[in-house]
Amino acid sequence: AQTVTQSQPEMSVQEAETVTLSCTYDTSESDYYLFWYKQPPSRQMILVIRQEAYKQQNATENRFSVNFQKAAKSFSLKISDSQLGDAAMYFCAYPGGSNYKLTFGKGTLLTVNP
Amino acid sequence: SQTIHQWPATLVQPVGSPLSLECTVEGTSNPNLYWYRQAAGRGLQLLFYSVGIGQISSEVPQNLSASRPQDRQFILSSKKLLLSDSGFYLCARGGGLRDTQYFGPGTRLTVL
Numbered sequence: 001a002q003t004v005t006q007s008q009p010e011m012s013v014q015e016a017e018t019v020t021l022s023c024t025y026d027t028s029e030s031d032y033y034l035f036w037y038k039q040p041p042s043r044q045m046i047l048v049i050r051q052e053a054y055k056q057q058n059a060t061e062n063r064f065s066v067n068f069q070k071a072a073k074s075f076s077l078k079i080s081d082s083q084l085g086d087a088a089m090y091f092c093a094y095p096g097g098s099n100y101k102l103t104f105g106k107g108t109l110l111t112v113n114p
Numbered sequence: 115s116q117t118i119h120q121w122p123a124t125l126v127q128p129v130g131s132p133l134s135l136e137c138t139v140e141g142t143s144n145p146n147l148y149w150y151r152q153a154a155g156r157g158l159q160l161l162f163y164s165v166g167i168g169q170i171s172s173e174v175p176q177n178l179s180a181s182r183p184q185d186r187q188f189i190l191s192s193k194k195l196l197l198s199d200s201g202f203y204l205c206a207r208g209g210g211l212r213d214t215q216y217f218g219p220g221t222r223l224t225v226l
Contacts, residue, residue, distance in 0.1 A: 032211040043152070043202050045217035052212070091157070093215075100209040101148060101160040101173070 004094050006105035013082045014113050020067075021077045021108045023092030030054075033095060034068070035102070036077045040088040048090070051075060079110075087112045117141060118218035120205050126224045133178075133192040135221050137205030140186070146209040147188040149180055152202045163209070164188060200225045 003026045013019035025034070036048040051059045051068045058066050063083075067076045079086055092105040117140040127133060139145055146165055150158040162180035163171045170180050177196060181189045188205060205218040 029211060033214065035214070037217075042219075043222070044219045045158075045204060045206075047214065047216065050214055095209060095211055095213065095215065100146070100211065100213070101163060102158070102206075102209075102215050104157045106157050 004092055004103050004105040006092055006108050008108045009106070010109045010111070012111040012113060013079070015084060016081055018078060018080045019082055019110065021079075021090050021110070023075045023077070023105055025073050025075060025092070025094045027073065027094065027096050029096060034075045035093040036064070036066070037091045037093060038088045039091065039107070045091075049077065082112050084112050084114060086110060118205055118207055118216060120218040120221050122221060123219065124222045126226060127195050128226055129197055130194045133190070133195050133199070133223070135190040135203055135223075137188040137218055138186055139207045142207070144185060145207040147182065148206040148209065148215070149188065149190050150204045150206060152204065154201070158204065162190070195225045197225050199223065
């Protein structure tokens, strides 16, 4: 069974500082995508960033970047210059479940303190 | 466009009543479509998956059903709602090891 593990149920960061959210996953595949989604209080699931496993270079989207360690099956999300609007639940996800459903971690609730 | 519409946004229904939630997508033909449910404070559970018109796969046995009458329309239904059906229902499109899933805005269902 595919598993995605987020070991930090909650994290907090001061506004303008940097925070890193951790994720590990299990797969026997070699070519796949990995995702971080953000779920604000509205509960809509918003794609934050995507990493292509065959690419050596870590993905970056503005203030969001990942540290992808393929051999270790580790996929962490770094948020730089944190803003109040970054406060949300963050889910790591891998599309390797049956029927290519997304397998999600349990989420990390990020609080941003002013 | 990755636009996904879900209707209604919020619904409060009594136990035993029927249910119909609608999802429509724009800008793509023959998308993979998914229904997920998220209970309060929990992760997402896949309910149904569809690769085309009339093709539905069920992940979890329950009193819910799904249909895909048109290429870009995915409907979640129930004949008789249970209290345990309460939750947040998300429709998504796209799926594959090298494909991105995008989500609709969701429907918040409360069964009383």
